[in-house]
Amino acid sequence: MERTLLLNATFEPLKIISWQRAITxxxxxxxxxxxxxxxEIRGVTISFKLPSILRLLxxxxxxxxxxxxxxSRANIYQRDKHTCQYCGAxxxxxxLTFDHVIPLVQGGxxxxxxxxxxxxxxxxxxxxxxPREARMRLIRKPVKPPWMPVVTxxxxxxxxxxxxxxYLYWNIELNKDG
Numbered sequence: 679m680e681r682t683l684l685l686n687a688t689f690e691p692l693k694i695i696s697w698q699r700a701i702t703x704x705x706x707x708x709x710x711x712x713x714x715x716x717x718e719i720r721g722v723t724i725s726f727k728l729p730s731i732l733r734l735l736x737x738x739x740x741x742x743x744x745x746x747x748x749x750s751r752a753n754i755y756q757r758d759k760h761t762c763q764y765c766g767a768x769x770x771x772x773x774l775t776f777d778h779v780i781p782l783v784q785g786g787x788x789x790x791x792x793x794x795x796x797x798x799x800x801x802x803x804x805x806x807x808x809p810r811e812a813r814m815r816l817i818r819k820p821v822k823p824p825w826m827p828v829v830t831x832x833x834x835x836x837x838x839x840x841x842x843x844x845y846l847y848w849n850i851e852l853n854k855d856g
Contacts, residue, residue: 687735689733714729730839747823
């Protein structure tokens with residue numbers, strides 16, 4: 679099913695939500711519909727045109743750059759660009775794991791500076807050893823990201839619905855084709 683782009687009251691993109699969440703927000707009166715898909719959602723006694731874009735009626739404050747970056751698996755993968763830091767291959771999040779550069783059993787910590795993205799093959803190959811002991815080389819030294827984008831929407835602009843494109847200029851690089 680289609681997803682729905684949720685905008686702040688200022689028309690700034692916040693996130694992409696499921697159609698079920700979109701219908702819930704709509705029935706609670708918390709949003710206005712900016713655009714619809716051609717599809718309808720039908721219940722026993724009611725039907726809705728599936729919303730493509732919703733705008734919150736009340737402003738949600740978004741913490742700006744400079745705030746502390748949350749230490750999480752998703753942010754580690756994002757920092758490392760979904761790339762194994764040992765073999766350099768790119769993967770989907772489901773195919774990745776994270777690795778302690780200095781293993782916990784050798785006194786390593788679970789910190790930004792000691793965790794890297796790894797594919798399952800490289801993680802298994804490295805095991806409970808340091809990269810040097812496993813004769814593996816790190817592509818990039820792990821560091822804590824200095825900032826966090828205000829909004830991170832992880833999809834290609836070419837695959838986004840046409841109706842969304844006017845609202846996604848905050849974080850995309852423009853090319854000659856627009």
